[in-house]
Amino acid sequence: MVADDLDDVFPQSKVPQSDLDRKINEHFAGAVVRKDLVKTVKGNAIVPSYVLEYLLGQYAATDVEAGIQEGIETVRRILAEHYVHRNENELIKSKIREKGRFRVIDRVSVTLNEKDDTYEASFSNLGINGVLVDPHTVNANQKLLVSGVWCMCDIEYFHSDNAKVVPWILGSLKPIQMSSFDYDGYLEARAKFSTDEWIDLLIQSIGFNPDQFGRRAKLLQLVRLIPFVERNYNLVELGPKGTGKSHIYSEFSPHGMLISGGEITVPKLFVNNANGRIGLVGYWDVVAFDEFAGKKKRTDKALVDIMKNYMANKSFSRGVEPHGAEASMVFVGNTSRTVPYMLKHSDLFDELPESYHDSAYLDRLHFYIPGWEIDTIRGEMFSNGYGFVVDYIAEVLKSMRNLDYSDRYQPHFSLGADISTRDRDGIHKTFSGLMKLLYPHEQATGAEIEEILRFSIEGRKRVKDQILRIDDTMSAVNFGYQSPSGEWTAVTTLEEDEYPAHYYRGRPGASGDPSMPTEPAVQLPGTSAPEPTVTPVPDKENLFRGQRDFVENQRGISYEALFMPYLRDATEIELHDPYIRQPHQGRNLVDLLALIAASKDPADEAVFKLYTTLEEDPEYQKKQLQMLSQILQGAAQQGIKLEIAKDPGGHDRWIRTDNGWRINLGRGLDIFQKQEGGWFDFGTARQEFRQVRAFGVTYIREDG
Structure with a gap:
């Protein structure tokens, strides 16, 4: 097989069109572009996406592969020849001088020189100032006076013996934006x-x-x-x-x-x-x-x-x-x-x-x-x-x-009577905006209208409920809507359903004691918010102390059984394990962090200090750092502050907690045998179903 035939077998450059893509091109021909092309043409040009898509819309707005490739090359050529890089501005100035006239793509701003009664343009990347601009051009593009606007400009050069005369002349200026549409x-x-x-x-x-x-x-x-x-x-x-x-x-x-x-x-x-x-x-x-x-x-x-x-x-x-x-x-x-x-x-x-x-x-x-x-x-x-x-x-x-769609829900629903004017305005503006985005042709069904009305109410309710925490003079509002038949639908926020004990903190009639650790509450549609369930805290004095050994192929072992009785009430935990390098080892760490996050009060934070070592190979080290960074971000979203540092202890592995426990780990977290079954292996769902390697764990009470 010759090299030229590879594209026929592995057509990487040809993205197969979906049914939706074909439909989009059928009804919006010339107004759409393949979105991955922006990265393809951008290179090192520091320009907004709408500038690049403007050019792609001119030259690559097609679904024909040959036309797309030709358009990409045209846009690349335009950027290479006319986009001004700051480190190449002297080269562009030279081209303008030598050719007498040259087109550039740059960010342009204009100021009024009150002394001379003239408008003067500055070119951000080209680095030239004081270029005279015709008043008609400024009046037609007044944003030039406020901040920079990306433009295509023809710049001319004419030297004068008068040192006060700027040699740069603006031949034409065209902001990069459409002039009309149907x-x-x-x-x-x-x-x-x-x-x-x-x-x-x-x-x-x-x-x-x-x-x-x-x-x-x-x-x-x-x-x-x-x-x-x-x-x-x-x-x-x-x-x-x-x-x-x-x-x-x-x-x-x-x-x-x-x-x-x-x-x-x-x-x-x-x-x-x-x-x-x-x-x-x-x-x-x-x-x-x-x-x-x-x-x-x-x-x-x-x-x-x-x-x-x-x-x-x-x-x-x-x-x-x-x-x-x-x-x-x-x-x-x-x-x-x-x-x-x-x-x-x-x-x-x-x-x-x-x-x-x-x-x-x-x-x-x-x-x-x-x-x-x-x-x-x-x-x-x-x-x-x-x-x-x-x-x-x-x-x-x-x-x-210029349009207002805020009343389009009224034939189907009415808002609660105690919703204030300001709350109502917020709901109306969001509803109107979503109607314009989703149903500009005004052909929405009652169910579709209900969906975005409910969503609009929720967004404003989130604002108002937090204001009630700040200003106790504000009156609570019953957010919801009513159907013509009189059926009332209350609207809640997602965090209200998940954390009711904390959400209603300080409210009259609030239930639950926020000081107690709670499990996240689950609410079914159409039901009231459930009461939080209290997780019992283990008696640390009755926990096992000493050595436990486990043999190869043993089952029924899990991090939850091995570690959680000792970690559950800790607020600061440190793990020394030099081998958090491979993806499965990262998954082990995530499994442990997830158990810690699930056992604590969601409103509390825990600190987890990881001491490990890096891969020596630069390529593997890069992947390891990316993995650890992703784990760090995920932990933060669950209320765990993950701190990562180099492990000075060689091959020793242990866990230490601020509640007085040290757990020596023979193999660290890497106690399970390799799995082959993928998503459908029961061991993927529960650690208890997996076979372990031979390992030992020692539990030591450090505070007596």
């Missing part, structure tokens, strides 16, 4: 897709593989898009690191602005009193604050006050003249505690800066995305299917900001 055609095409197909198309448009997400996870991803389709929508998302909270606001749309670090001044965001210039909220559809969490972050009280007014009234005032704007506000940040810990000791807004941990500010939020429910982004979660060219869907969403 909205009626969009609605007609939407009607060709089922709800499940349409949701998967939107998920693929974001860049994810829908097969990796459940229905609820998909809806949580799509809520991130509501600020682009709904005016003055106030959204917060707090959760663990690495879940893609800020990605959409920096990469998805040319109409969104992501402010890194979460800090900004009043003049930059709202209005500059010195020159009367409107800030970011006047020019962008979405203003997102990244890394917003952090209790010790410095905050400007004036900014907090003006933000409260803007989020409530869509207007702001500095001085005499009031201003209005339509920008949605998004706040994303990381949490460092588990959900039950926050519920037991504070609230789900605990990580916010002190000035924002205020009931008046929080009451203006329409939806709280529970970031702890969203998986950490992994490679297999990205899509190689077709999705909308980002710029196309961004323009669709922008055009729908």
Whole structure:
């Protein structure tokens, strides 16, 4: 077999189309692109995805493999020749000089030179300033005055003996975004897709593989898009690191602005009193604050006050003249505690800066995305299917900001009578946004409307329930909806069902003693929240002390029986095991950590110190570090702080606890024989069914 034939046998470069992909290309030809192509063409060009997809949409918006490959090469050539790398800016300047005119792709911003009464452009990567811009160009693209905009520009060079004259001349400027689209055609095409197909198309448009997400996870991803389709929508998302909270606001749309670090001044965001210039909220559809969490972050009280007014009234005032704007506000940040810990000791807004941990500010939020429910982004979660060219869907969403779908549920359901106006507004705006995203053609069934109404209520309820913890003057609300027949459906949050003893802490009539360790409660649909069950704490004085030996092939052994009676009430545990290297050894560690997490109160935290050694081979060491990093992240989500350090003790292996026990381990955690049965082997489900190697364990009471 010759080398050229390999592509026929192993067609790695040819991604087979699914039925959905074929349908997408049939009804949205020219407006979709294969999502994995962005990584293919990006290389080391530091540009947003919507810039790359704009180019791919121009040259590779097809499902014909030959056309895709040709388009990829064209885009690569354009990026190679015209994208300006900062370390190559002098080379590009030289090309402009030698050719007289040259096209560049760069981030451009414009300022008004009041002394000369001229507009002057600055090119971020090219590193040139003071380039004259025609007023008509500025008026047509006013975002140039607020912050940088990615553009295709023709730059000319003309040297003058006058040192004050800038030699760079702007020949043309074209922002990288669509100028028009067929909205009626969009609605007609939407009607060709089922709800499940349409949701998967939107998920693929974001860049994810829908097969990796459940229905609820998909809806949580799509809520991130509501600020682009709904005016003055106030959204917060707090959760663990690495879940893609800020990605959409920096990469998805040319109409969104992501402010890194979460800090900004009043003049930059709202209005500059010195020159009367409107800030970011006047020019962008979405203003997102990244890394917003952090209790010790410095905050400007004036900014907090003006933000409260803007989020409530869509207007702001500095001085005499009031201003209005339509920008949605998004706040994303990381949490460092588990959900039950926050519920037991504070609230789900605990990580916010002190000035924002205020009931008046929080009451203006329409939806709280529970970031702890969203998986950490992994490679297999990205899509190689077709999705909308980002710029196309961004323009669709922008055009729908003028529409209001908030009353579409009313023929089917009515909200609870005691839901306040502000609560109702939050529910309505989320419902309207989801209707525009999922059912822009307004052909939703009653069941589909109920699904997103319930979801909208839950997001606002999460906000309100936490406010009740902060401000006891607020009245509790009975969140739910009623059918025309009078049937009432109460809505709860997921964390309310899982941790009822902690969720209702401090509420009148709350049941359960939060100080007692509890098992996570399980609630069936349509039932009331169950009472937590108390896990008994073993009597440490009656535990076995001394040596136990186990023979090869013995069954009925488990970590739960060997270790948990000694670890259950410990808050700090250290494990010395030099051999946590291979995947099965990592799985052993996870099994032990999972038992510890399940035995403790979910609202408490435990510290687990692992002392181990690294593989010597660089390739294996890289895989080992990736494995340990993944285990560390997973443990943190279950309330276990995993600390990893080098084991100084050679081959000795033992466990020590802060409740007075030392357990010497002959083989460490690696006591089980290798399994061959895979998923369907009973030993995969229960350690007791697995055969062990010969090993011994010694239990020592160190405090007498």
